[in-house]
Structures are given as structure tokens and as C-alpha cells.
Amino acid sequence: MPSTSRVEAFPVNTPAASQIFTTVLSHGPLTRLEAARRAGLSPAAVTKAVRPLLEAGYLLEDANDEARPALGRPANLVRVDGGRALFIGLKVTGDEIIGVLADLCCRIRVARRVPLRGREPGQVLTVAAELVQELLTEADGFGVRVQGLGIAVSGDVDRAEGTVRYSPFLEWRDVLLAELATMTCGLPTTVDNDVRALTVAEQWFGDGxxxxxxxxxxxxxxxxxxxxxxxxxxxxxxxxxxxxxxxxxxxxxxxxxxxxxxxxxxxxxxxxxxxxxxxxxxxxxxxxxxxxxxxxxxxxxxxxxxxxxxxxxxxxxxxxxxxxxxxxxxxxxxxxxxxxxxxxxxxxxxxxxxxxxxxxxxxxxRPLPFEEWARGAAATAIQSFITADPN
Amino acid sequence: MPSTSRVEAFPVNTPAASQIFTTVLSHGPLTRLEAARRAGLSPAAVTKAVRPLLEAGYLLEDANDEARPALGRPANLVRVDGGRALFIGLKVTGDEIIGVLADLCCRIRVARRVPLRGREPGQVLTVAAELVQELLTEADGFGVRVQGLGIAVSGDVDRAEGTVRYSPFLEWRDVLLAELATMTCGLPTTVDNDVRALTVAEQWFGDGxxxxxxxxxxxxxxxxxxxxxxxxxxxxxxxxxxxxxxxxxxxxxxxxxxxxxxxxxxxxxxxxxxxxxxxxxxxxxxxxxxxxxxxxxxxxxxxxxxxxxxxxxxxxxxxxxxxxxxxxxxxxxxxxxxxxxxxxxxxxxxxxxxxxxxxxxxxxxRPLPFEEWARGAAATAIQSFITADPN
Structure with a gap:
């Protein structure tokens, strides 16, 4: 059975650092001062928060030529390196699974769709695991690790528990999908309702x-x-x-x-x-x-x-x-x-x-690509990766 | 013109202290350990937060005889001294003003209702100021200061701005009620929609x-x-x-x-x-x-x-x-x-x-007394007093 040991921890261990990173992720590139203002933190707190993120390569700092002042040091811009990590998002419908490989800024790098051979949880998980394996192979081509998996399902889904309580299309009741997928696919897995997952993508990366x-x-x-x-x-x-x-x-x-x-x-x-x-x-x-x-x-x-x-x-x-x-x-x-x-x-x-x-x-x-639902699932995986309690 | 100088500042200047106080206010009496757990803070943070509140008399700490352990120190219970401060809540209808004097735990001590002589802002403020004066005189009998005034009005009310944008019953548009009432009544004033004010009362002190x-x-x-x-x-x-x-x-x-x-x-x-x-x-x-x-x-x-x-x-x-x-x-x-x-x-x-x-x-x-709406207004005043930015 694959383990999740290939996944690294996100170098953030305070609420302030998490907040700064998500602020830069959604609004960046930003000057440190602007990031501090938007996150409601002191510039000193920002400096402390960004250091490990710069060191680990999740944030990059560039000279901002446009904003170069006449006197003094230019205000550098901090931005997220989208290519620093990859995530897989799957949308399970009654007939097929749509899968995407997305970067840390939730841009789709690869998209695939495969038909289901049956709707039993075991059958769905087998197809999901094959698709994840295919996307992991694609990820190797980018030379970057896949840090998490998101799965979106319509119906009554408890994200905190990782459980699909009821899915009318799949005819599932109380399926512990996050746990099963983590074991089968070897990636930390977030499970959410498909519309809520899409909403997360809009909140962090879109018109929200x-x-x-x-x-x-x-x-x-x-x-x-x-x-x-x-x-x-x-x-x-x-x-x-x-x-x-x-x-x-x-x-x-x-x-x-x-x-x-x-x-x-x-x-x-x-x-x-x-x-x-x-x-x-x-x-x-x-x-x-x-x-x-x-x-x-x-x-x-x-x-x-x-x-x-x-x-x-x-x-x-x-x-x-x-x-x-x-x-x-x-x-x-x-x-x-x-x-x-x-x-x-x-x-x-x-x-x-x-x-x-x-x-x-x-x-x-808000027209979105046909892979929108799978991209939403990837957004939940990104969210989980960034906000996970490191303890 | 009366000033608001008779009002004292609430001795809380950190989000943690504000959180601990509201936790004890809504859930108390609590042991320090339980307050820490509910507020998601460390026991050390609680100790630091409660000290000035105990010194200023807003919190009391009692021996908890029921929970006395066989060995070791008994776990004291922390609770809010409801009698430490008073607040006035007014509900303005199209015909009358209902007013209450409530303590810090939002218990009604005195209730009054007076008819309006007209619906113009000036006419309403005159009656409101007379009612506030009457309730302030009652408050003197308790030997405790009145720390704030809440006014509840139905319609479109912007609490942050203190403005009644539109009230169909009063036929008001864009009345700067909080500022006018603060000047007229000499108390820091919070203005809110009446249903939202009642909701605050239920959230902090009732079935919510x-x-x-x-x-x-x-x-x-x-x-x-x-x-x-x-x-x-x-x-x-x-x-x-x-x-x-x-x-x-x-x-x-x-x-x-x-x-x-x-x-x-x-x-x-x-x-x-x-x-x-x-x-x-x-x-x-x-x-x-x-x-x-x-x-x-x-x-x-x-x-x-x-x-x-x-x-x-x-x-x-x-x-x-x-x-x-x-x-x-x-x-x-x-x-x-x-x-x-x-x-x-x-x-x-x-x-x-x-x-x-x-x-x-x-x-x-949820049957509530006839003064419920005025009590809701008092609840918003309590909320403003406790959560006010001291800077």
C-alpha cells in the first residue's frame, strides 16, 4: 500500500504565517507593507512569517521596477511560486471521473476524464487510483511533488470527517472516502461537496x-x-x-x-x-x-x-x-x-x-472550463495543505 | 451638553482578554481551565487576561464547593459580576419608545415605555433623551454607572456607521442616529436593526x-x-x-x-x-x-x-x-x-x-418579555462596551 511519506509539510506553523501566505496567494504579488495591511498584521510579523516561506521556495521576492522610488530602496514584491507544488483534483460524477493536475495557484496543468465501470465505492476508488497514478506520472515531468488530493462529490458531504454521507448520483451512504482514498492513492485527501469545492476555488483564486x-x-x-x-x-x-x-x-x-x-x-x-x-x-x-x-x-x-x-x-x-x-x-x-x-x-x-x-x-x-469541478477539488486540497495544523 | 466622560473604559485591551470575558459572560461560571478550553487559549493566557478584569471587579472568583477535589486546591469558578455595570436599551417604534435598564448580564432591572409626540428625528431624540435621563436616575439607585446606550430601530440600519439608512415606520432616511444620541444623551451609543439586536441578545445571553x-x-x-x-x-x-x-x-x-x-x-x-x-x-x-x-x-x-x-x-x-x-x-x-x-x-x-x-x-x-426588543438594544450596547477597540 502506498504511504503518504512523499508529501512534505508546509513550513507554516502560526495563524499569522498562514494568513500572510493566503493573502499573497489570493492577492499577490504584493509588497510586504501591502500584505501586512491586508492581513491586519505588523510589518515585523510579516517579516517573521515570510522568512521560512522564502527559504522553502513557496514565496519569491522580486524587485519591483515599476514601483521603484526616486530615493531609497525599491519596494520588493512578494508572490507565490505556483510551480513549487502540485495538487490533484477529482470530480466524481455518476458516469466518470474528471481529474486535473493543478499548481499551487490552482492553474490547471493537465486534465483527464475516465469513465466509471461501476458506482460501488470499491469500483470508483479503483478508477480514481488509476487516474491519480496517471497524473502523478505527469507530475514527475514537472519535477515537483504532488502534495495533496481533493475529491468533489455532489450530495451531503462532511469535509471535516472526510465522509460522503449521502450521494444520490452514486447511491452512496456514509462512505469514509477521505480515509479510503488516502490509503489507496497515497496522498492526503480532502473530500468536499462539489459546489462548495467550486466556491473555494472562486474564493481563493477567482471572482470571490x-x-x-x-x-x-x-x-x-x-x-x-x-x-x-x-x-x-x-x-x-x-x-x-x-x-x-x-x-x-x-x-x-x-x-x-x-x-x-x-x-x-x-x-x-x-x-x-x-x-x-x-x-x-x-x-x-x-x-x-x-x-x-x-x-x-x-x-x-x-x-x-x-x-x-x-x-x-x-x-x-x-x-x-x-x-x-x-x-x-x-x-x-x-x-x-x-x-x-x-x-x-x-x-x-x-x-x-x-x-x-x-x-x-x-x-x-462566470464561465468556467469544463474541468471547473475538478479544479474546485484541487482548490480544497491546496486549502488543506496550507491551513493544516502542523501538530 | 452632557459629555460621555462619566463612562469608564473596559479594562480589556487584547483579543484574548475580550474572548475570555465573553466566554465567561455567555457560559459562566466556569473554571479557568474550562474557560481556556472553550476559548481555545492556554491557561497562562487566561491567567493574564482575567487579572485586570478581577481587579476592576468585572469578574469574580469563588470557591467551588461542589467541585472540591479530595486532594489539592479546589478549582475556583470565574463568573461575571452582572451588577458591575448598567446599560440602557431603547426600542423606537412608530408610536412609542420602550426603554430598559439592564445589567452586564443583560438582565432587565427597570422597564419603561413612553409615547412619541412625533416621528421627526428631533422629536424622537427629545423623548429618547427624557427616557434616558429617567433611567439614569433609576441607575443612581443601584450605585453603578451606565456604560452605554443601545437603540434598536426596524429597517435598514448600518451599525458600523451608526446610521438609520431607511426606516419605513419612522419615515427616516439617512439619520446619523448614533452620533445624535451620543450628543443628546451623553452615552456612547450603538444603533442596530431591531431584529439583529434581538439576535445578539439570544446569541450572548439566550437560546443561541x-x-x-x-x-x-x-x-x-x-x-x-x-x-x-x-x-x-x-x-x-x-x-x-x-x-x-x-x-x-x-x-x-x-x-x-x-x-x-x-x-x-x-x-x-x-x-x-x-x-x-x-x-x-x-x-x-x-x-x-x-x-x-x-x-x-x-x-x-x-x-x-x-x-x-x-x-x-x-x-x-x-x-x-x-x-x-x-x-x-x-x-x-x-x-x-x-x-x-x-x-x-x-x-x-x-x-x-x-x-x-x-x-x-x-x-x-422562544417566548420573550414585552421588553424583548429594548433588551436586544441593551445587548448591543454591552457588546460594544466589551469589544470596543481601546485605542
Whole structure:
């Protein structure tokens, strides 16, 4: 059995050092003074914190030619060396595993997808281990160690425990995935819900950088939502949070798999759109791509279905804004392929249902590559590596 | 003009000391060891933190006879001396000001209510200053200083700025209330939204103690909600948060003052209930008390109105639970007077609409005294006193 002994410890052992590193990671390059200001620490604390990180090569310090003052020493810029460490992120769906090799700045270096041969935990772990091995071989080409593995799964996932409590797509209950993957793949493993993992990637490396309160709404096969409140991703006391897909839009609407009627997901997720386009147009569209095509050809029925979907998503986002007042809501996911078909309705429904100054929330789209979910998993591995308690 | 010079500084000047004091305040009496464990600090840090607080009389240390070990020194218990300081809390409604004198443990010592003579800021401040003066005279009887004033107002309130941005009941816009009240009343003043102030009281002194994530839902003239996420009250990036009253229950429902239809508030707040009882029963009930009386007498129409109100509140709570996954939801407010009329419907609608393990959230009622809102204001004053930056 592989061990995790190839992994080195991150040379940070104080909250201040961890804070400085994450500040430079998300906002860098920065002068030491600016890093101190943003982290709310003294320049002396920054000097103490960066020394071991510079020595170990996680931080680099460059002369800043642009900011060279007329007199005195130039203010050097501190930045993270993204190439100093690699991480693997896996997204497990019901059919396949998507895997990426990402650097310390969460830039994708290699991406792969492999089909599953079955959904039993053992079958999934075998495929995952093969994919990890392949990515580790790729990593050797970069001459840099892989320091951690992140796995993203939809459903009820307890990150702290490393357990998938319930995954409807995989039909898993209470699978100790982090422990099993650590043993099978030989890497310290972080397991998280897929939408929350994607939210971490946006918080540390994307459009959520610098915001203490934002939401990421994903549209596609399902309608999900990751929430950052007071600078941290909301996980929920019982594993459920961000279920914007089950905000009720219309109690007389179509039935939802959750047992209620008229949830956002029952109106605006891909399967709901396909079903409604079939019903409204009588056209036997095979999948969401055909539904989009029909709407793009100008079919009034298909376009009306998309308009209703947009209205449902807009109302869902307004509910999030009215309850939490985020500074920004990002809309992402594969459903953005149809964005021109419902963008206006999302905007109008949001504006109508947002209460008072909640309407000032910045709502915009955030197209992400198809490997986005696996990249989110890599982001959780980076987060675990940096913030791990060294004791 | 009175000055605030009579106020003394709280003898805490480090985050650790502030944390230890609030831990003992909310959870005490505690042994030093237990306080250290709960605050995540070393026993040495606790010893250093409590010394000035014991010297200034804010903390007391007693022999703990019950926990006396067979051998060795008994483990003393540290507790807050609630009588060491007093605070004034005011709740301003459209008609009156409710005021309380509360001790450092937020126990009400004196309560008063006085009618307003007008809603202009100047008129409200004059009545507030008279009430504060009356409560300061009462405080003299306790021989203890009043250390701060809290004012709670419904609407969009920026606590950090001390500004009432918009209050529909008072018809105020952008009133610098904290600054004006500090000048008029001679006490350091904290201004907050009334529901958030009540949430602070529950977080520090009530049923939210020890919970990092909970919600407080208030039912009555309006339907409000205070949210605590990651241990802090949610204020919203633009001043709006916790607007459970404007969660849509039925897009075909009755019109709401916010411009939409079928909001929780348009179905379940007192004015909506009175209007619906009149419409359904044909009985010209004058106010909510008469509506409740009619329902209690068994009128089927009035009871059906309450059943629908309960369903709307239950759905609103489920939306909060699905998005945030709080450990607990407390239901309070003057609307609890009718709780027997809709408790079952709240419970049933919540259970039906809660997604997966979000249904495990502990939902229960929390009857509070009529001065609850003013006590919430006092809690914000206590919070400001303890956590104020001494520099």
C-alpha cells in the first residue's frame, strides 16, 4: 500500500504565517507593507512569517521596477511560486471521473476524464487510483511533488470527517472516502461537496477574491449554490446548505424529486427543461443540447420554457440576496451554454424580487472550463495543505 | 451638553482578554481551565487576561464547593459580576419608545415605555433623551454607572456607521442616529436593526449561546429574521439581510407592500391576518387581538387564515434551513400569542419543505418579555462596551 511519506509539510506553523501566505496567494504579488495591511498584521510579523516561506521556495521576492522610488530602496514584491507544488483534483460524477493536475495557484496543468465501470465505492476508488497514478506520472515531468488530493462529490458531504454521507448520483451512504482514498492513492485527501469545492476555488483564486460575502450559483444538471459568509464557506450544521435548487418558486408548479412542487430545480435544471420542452412543443428532443438548439432556432414553446427557467433562477437568487445580502452572486455551470435564452429573465426576476438595497448585489456570469469541478477539488486540497495544523 | 466622560473604559485591551470575558459572560461560571478550553487559549493566557478584569471587579472568583477535589486546591469558578455595570436599551417604534435598564448580564432591572409626540428625528431624540435621563436616575439607585446606550430601530440600519439608512415606520432616511444620541444623551451609543439586536441578545445571553449557526424568526406586525453564521450576526453587504418576510410562498398570493405577491409577510404578518380574517369571515375585526379571539372561539374561517399563515412561516423557515443549515431556529415575537393556532402548520410545512438532513434543524418557540426588543438594544450596547477597540 502506498504511504503518504512523499508529501512534505508546509513550513507554516502560526495563524499569522498562514494568513500572510493566503493573502499573497489570493492577492499577490504584493509588497510586504501591502500584505501586512491586508492581513491586519505588523510589518515585523510579516517579516517573521515570510522568512521560512522564502527559504522553502513557496514565496519569491522580486524587485519591483515599476514601483521603484526616486530615493531609497525599491519596494520588493512578494508572490507565490505556483510551480513549487502540485495538487490533484477529482470530480466524481455518476458516469466518470474528471481529474486535473493543478499548481499551487490552482492553474490547471493537465486534465483527464475516465469513465466509471461501476458506482460501488470499491469500483470508483479503483478508477480514481488509476487516474491519480496517471497524473502523478505527469507530475514527475514537472519535477515537483504532488502534495495533496481533493475529491468533489455532489450530495451531503462532511469535509471535516472526510465522509460522503449521502450521494444520490452514486447511491452512496456514509462512505469514509477521505480515509479510503488516502490509503489507496497515497496522498492526503480532502473530500468536499462539489459546489462548495467550486466556491473555494472562486474564493481563493477567482471572482470571490477579497469578498467576505458572496454566492456562486451553478446551473445545469442540477441547480446548486455555494455561500461564503463572513469569509468562510457555509457548510450547514447538518451537512445541508446552499440548496437554492429547492427554493419554492410556485407551489402549483411541476413536481420535484425532493417531494415538493415548483422548486427552482424542478423548473430550471436540465432534465426539467427537456421534459417541459417535450411537453410544450411536442418535439421529442433527446437531451438538453437538442432543447437549446430548438430554442435557438426560434421555437416559441422552447423559448417560453427557457424564459420560465430564467425567472425561477432569478427568484432563487433574490431569495439568497434577501436573506444574506451578498456583495456578489456569480452564475456558472454548464447551463451557461443557454445563457442568452434566459439572461434577461434572470435579471428581471431578480430585480423584481430583491428587497430594497439587496438589489444592489452584483449578479454576473462566470464561465468556467469544463474541468471547473475538478479544479474546485484541487482548490480544497491546496486549502488543506496550507491551513493544516502542523501538530 | 452632557459629555460621555462619566463612562469608564473596559479594562480589556487584547483579543484574548475580550474572548475570555465573553466566554465567561455567555457560559459562566466556569473554571479557568474550562474557560481556556472553550476559548481555545492556554491557561497562562487566561491567567493574564482575567487579572485586570478581577481587579476592576468585572469578574469574580469563588470557591467551588461542589467541585472540591479530595486532594489539592479546589478549582475556583470565574463568573461575571452582572451588577458591575448598567446599560440602557431603547426600542423606537412608530408610536412609542420602550426603554430598559439592564445589567452586564443583560438582565432587565427597570422597564419603561413612553409615547412619541412625533416621528421627526428631533422629536424622537427629545423623548429618547427624557427616557434616558429617567433611567439614569433609576441607575443612581443601584450605585453603578451606565456604560452605554443601545437603540434598536426596524429597517435598514448600518451599525458600523451608526446610521438609520431607511426606516419605513419612522419615515427616516439617512439619520446619523448614533452620533445624535451620543450628543443628546451623553452615552456612547450603538444603533442596530431591531431584529439583529434581538439576535445578539439570544446569541450572548439566550437560546443561541454556544451555537455558531442559528436563526431567530420574529412574528407579529412584520416577519423578521436574524441570522448568525460562523458565530457572527449577518448584516448583509448592502444593509439588507434576514428578509424572511419577503420569501415568496405563492406567486399568486396576496399583494405585499414590497411590490411582489405572496410573500410570507403578505400572508402571516398581523395586518395581513386581520385583512384576511375580515375578508373570509365578513367579521369586522378591529385588530389582531380580535382576530385571535375569533379564531379561539372556533370560527372556521379565522382558523383557516391562521393555518395558511402557519404554512407560510413554516415554508420561510425551511428556506432559511435549506440555504444555511442552522443548528436551531427560534421563533419569537408578539405573534406567539396565537401560537396554538398555527404551531402544527408551521411544523408540518417546515418538515415538508426542508431538504434532506436540513429537517434535523431544531425549531422551537422562544417566548420573550414585552421588553424583548429594548433588551436586544441593551445587548448591543454591552457588546460594544466589551469589544470596543481601546485605542
Amino acid at each position: 477574491v477579497g469578498l467576505s460575502d458572496f454566492a456562486l450559483v451553478t446551473v445545469g444538471a442540477g441547480i446548486g449554490c455555494g455561500l461564503v459568509v463572513h469569509g468562510r464557506v457555509v457548510a450547514g450544521a447538518h451537512g445541508v446548505a446552499g440548496e437554492i435548487g429547492h427554493v419554492t418558486v410556485d407551489p402549483a408548479g411541476p413536481p420535484c424529486h425532493c417531494g415538493n412542487r415548483g422548486c427552482v430545480e424542478a423548473i430550471a435544471a436540465d432534465p426539467a427543461i427537456v421534459a417541459q420542452v417535450r411537453e410544450v412543443t411536442g418535439s421529442e428532443v433527446a437531451d438538453i443540447a437538442e432543447a437549446i438548439e430548438l430554442a435557438h432556432r426560434g421555437d416559441a414553446g422552447a423559448r417560453a420554457v427557457y424564459a420560465k427557467a430564467g425567472e425561477a433562477i432569478g427568484r432563487g437568487i433574490a431569495t439568497v440576496a434577501n436573506l444574506l445580502g451578498p456583495a456578489r452572486v456569480l452564475i456558472s455551470g454548464e447551463g451557461l451554454a443557454a445563457y442568452d435564452l434566459f439572461a434577461e429573465q434572470i435579471r428581471d426576476a431578480f430585480t423584481a424580487a430583491a428587497f430594497g438595497s439587496a438589489a444592489r448585489c452584483d449578479v454576473h456570469t | 449561546v454556544g451555537l455558531s449557526d442559528f436563526a431567530l424568526v420574529t412574528v407579529g406586525a412584520g416577519i423578521g429574521c436574524g441570522l448568525v453564521v460562523h458565530g457572527r450576526v449577518v448584516a448583509g453587504a448592502h444593509g439588507v439581510a434576514g428578509e424572511i418576510g419577503h420569501v415568496t410562498v405563492d406567486p399568486a398570493g396576496p399583494p405585499c407592500h414590497c411590490g411582489n405577491r405572496g410573500c410570507v409577510e403578505a400572508i402571516a404578518a398581523d395586518p395581513a391576518i386581520v385583512a384576511q380574517v375580515r375578508e373570509v369571515t365578513g367579521s369586522e375585526v378591529a385588530d389582531i387581538a380580535e382576530a385571535i379571539e375569533l379564531a379561539h372561539r372556533g370560527d372556521a374561517g379565522a382558523r383557516a387564515v391562521y393555518a395558511k399563515a402557519g404554512e407560510a412561516i413554516g415554508r420561510g423557515i425551511a428556506t432559511v434551513a435549506n440555504l444555511l443549515g442552522p443548528a436551531r431556529v427560534l421563533i419569537s415575537g408578539e405573534g406567539l400569542a396565537a401560537y396554538d393556532l398555527f404551531a402544527e402548520q408551521i411544523r408540518d410545512a417546515f418538515t415538508a419543505a426542508a431538504f434532506g438532513s436540513a429537517a434535523r434543524c431544531d425549531v422551537h418557540t
